[in-house]
Amino acid sequence: MSKPLMRIPYTEVFPPPHIIPSSAKTFDGAVDALKEFLTHPSPRGLPASTVLLSGAGLSVASGLADYRGVNGTYRVNKTYRPIWYHEFVTRHEHRKRYWARSFLGWTTLQKGHPNAGHLAIRDLGKLGLVSSVITQNVDSFHPRAHPDVPTLELHGYLRSTVCTSCRHEFPRDVFQDELARLNPEWAALLARAVASGALESENPDERRAKGIRTNPDGDVDVPNAPYTTFRYPPCPRCLAEPPVLADGTRGVVEVDAEGAWKPPSNAGILKPSVVMFGESIADHVKRSAEAAIDDAGKLLIAATSLATYSAWRIAKRAKDRGMPVAILNIGGVRGEDVFFAGLDPLQKGSQGVRAEMPTEKLLPAVVEELRRGSSNDSTIRDIATPLERDGSAMFKDLLS
Template sequence: MRKPYMRIPYTDILASPTIIPQTATTISGAIAALQEFFGATSAKSSPSTVVLTGAGISVASGLADYRGPNGTYRVNKTYRPIYYSEFLQNHEARKRYWARSFLGWTTLLKGKPNAGHYAVKHLGDLGLVRSVITQNVDSFHPKAHPQLPTIELHGYLRSCVCTSCHEELPRDTFQHELARLNPAWAVFLQEILASGALDTENPDERRARGLKTNPDGDVDLPDAPYTTFRYPACPRCLTSPPAIADGSPAKVEVDTDGAWMPTSTAGILKPAVTMFGENIRVPIKAAAEQAIENAGSLLVLGTSLATYSAWRLAKRAKDRGIPIAIVNLGGVRGEETFFADLDPSQKGSQGARIELSTDELLPALVEQLRQSSNIKVAAEGHGHSPEQHGASVFKDMMS
C-alpha cells in the first residue's frame, strides 16, 4: 500500500480537558452550566446559538467515531481513509473503496438519529438554537430536525456525485447497481448480515462470526477479490459525454453489463462527501462561515475539532468574542484557545467545557429547559445502542 498523501491530524490521544465551570462534572452541574450559557443570549428576539457537531454525537446510533476511546483510529492502528487524488486516479483503489462501501451501506441504512440529535431539534423548538453545522455525513441531523437548518460541512453519504458533470445519484440506486454488477458480493453481503459480522468493529469478533479480515481490516473474500469488483458509470455522462479541456467530448465506456471501463476519461461517481485532500465546496464553506458570523454563541457537540475545517469555525467564533460551550468525551484540539481568558468565577455564561456523553446530557438539559417553556417536546423512539447498528459502518464506507 502506498504511503498516505497527507498526514491524518491528531490520531494520538489528546490531553484531558479542564472542566469549566468546575461544578460541571455531573449531569446536574453540566445542565446548570448550559442553562447559564443559553441564558446569556436567550433574551434576544430570535435564537442565536449555532450548534457544531462531530462523530461523537452519532456514537449512540451505533456509528464509530474516529478519535474517541473506541474510535476507528484507536481500534485499528493501520486504518486510513482513501484520499481524493487516489480515488480519482486509481481504478483499483475505486474498486476497493466501492466494495467496502457496498458492505457498509446496509448497516448505515439501519442507523437512526439518537436522543442527542432529537435534543438538538428540541433546543430549536425551544427557541434556543438557530442552526446546525455538522461534520457528519450520516444525514441524521436533517432526519431528526428537518425544520432546523443544517449545513453538512463535509457532505453526505446518501448520494453519489459525478466528478465530471457533478450530477447526483441517490446512494440506494447506486447500491442496487453495485449488487447487479457484483452478484457474488451481493450473496456474500446477505451472508455476513445474517451472521452479524458487521455489527462489530473488532477484527477478532468479526473473524469469530465468519468474516475473515486481513491485518489492515480489509475483507478477505477469495472467491470475489476487490480486483473483480465493478461499479457503474455516471448515467448522464454515459448518454451525454461532457467536454474536456480542448472542447472535444470525453470518452465514457462501459462493458456489456454497464460497468465503467478504465478506457474512459469521464463519468466517475464518488460519494457526495468531502474526501481527505478534497476542498469543501465553496458555497458550503461560505454558508458555514456566515452562520458563525450571525451567531450569538457556539455550542460544540461530540467533536475533538481535529479537522481544520471545524476548528477554524470555532476559532472564528472565538475571535468574534462570542461564548463557546464544548461537550465532548476526551480532549479537543487546542481547547485552551477557547477558554484561557474566561473569568474563573463565571458559571457558564461566558463559556463551558463539559466531558459527558451528548445522548445522556442533552435530553436531560431539554427536559430541564422545557419546564419553563410552553412548548411541548414530543417523545421520539430512540432505543439505539452501538450493538444494534454496527460501529464499523464508516470504517467500511470511508476507507
C-alpha cells in the same frame, strides 16, 4: 496500497480536558452549566441564538463508528487510513476497493437512525435556543432529526453519489442496487454478513470476531477480500453523452457487457457526495458556514475533537467574534484552551462550558430541565426562535 502524500491530522489522543465550570464534573452540574450557557443573553452586540457544530461522536449512539473517540478507528485500527481524493479520481483499482467496502457498509448506514442526541437538538431548536447546525457528519441524521432547524453538511453526505465530470447527483440507494447487480458474489457476502448480525453489533471486538472491521462513514473491511473483482457503474448521463473535458477533448466512457465502467474510460466516474481527504470544501459551503457563525451569538460544539481544519476554523471564527463557546466531547479537543481563555473563574456557564459527558445523555437531560422551568421562566420565550430576528433566515436561503 501506496503511501499517502499527506498525513491524516491528529490521530493521537489529545490531552484530557479541563472541566469548566468545575461543577460540570458531575452530570447534574454539567446540565446546569449548559442550561446557563444556552439561556444567558449573548454578549452585547451579538445575536441571541446559538449555532451548534457537531462531529462523528454524536452518531456513535446510532451504531456508527467514529475516528478519534474511545473506540474510534484511529485507536483500535492503527493501520487504517481513508482513501484520498486524488487516489479515488485517478486509480481504477482504488475505486474498486472503495466501492466494495462502501457496498458492505451502506446497509448499516441505511438502517441507522438519529439518536437521543439528535432529537434533543431538534427540541433545543423548538425552544428557540439553537438556530442552526453545522455538522461534519455525512450520515444525514441531522436533517432527518430536525428538518425545521437548518443543517449545513460541511463535508457533504453519503445519501447521494456525484459525477466527477458532469457534477450530477444520483441517489445512493439506486447506486447500491446497481452494485449488487454487477457483483452478485459480493451481494451474497453482504447477505451472509447481515444474517450473522456482524453489521448490527456496536461492539468492534464482536465485529472483528465475525470477520468484519467497521470504520467511519460506511467503510467495512473484510480481510483478504478480493477487491480487484469488484465492479461499479458509470454516470448514466456521461455514458449517454460523454462530456467535454477541461482540455477541450471529448471524454471517453466505456462499459463492459454488464454495464460496468472500464478502462480506457477517463470520465463519468461517480464518487460519494462527500468531501474526501485531500479534497477542498466548496466555496459556497464555506461562506454558508461563516454566515451561520456570524448570525449567532454563541457556539455549542458537540462530539468532535476539532481535529480537521475545516471545523477548527469555524470554532476559531466564533471565538474571534467574542462568542461564548461550550464544548461537549469525550476526550480532549484540538487547542481547546484558546476557547476558554480569559473566563471569569467564578462564572457558572454563561461565558463558557467544557463538559465530558455523552451527548445522547446530556443533551436530552438539558432539554428536560429547560422544559421543567420554561412555564415560569420568560428567559426562553424571550430568545429568538429559529430563522427569526437574528438573520438565520438568510442562512436557510444559502442552504436551499
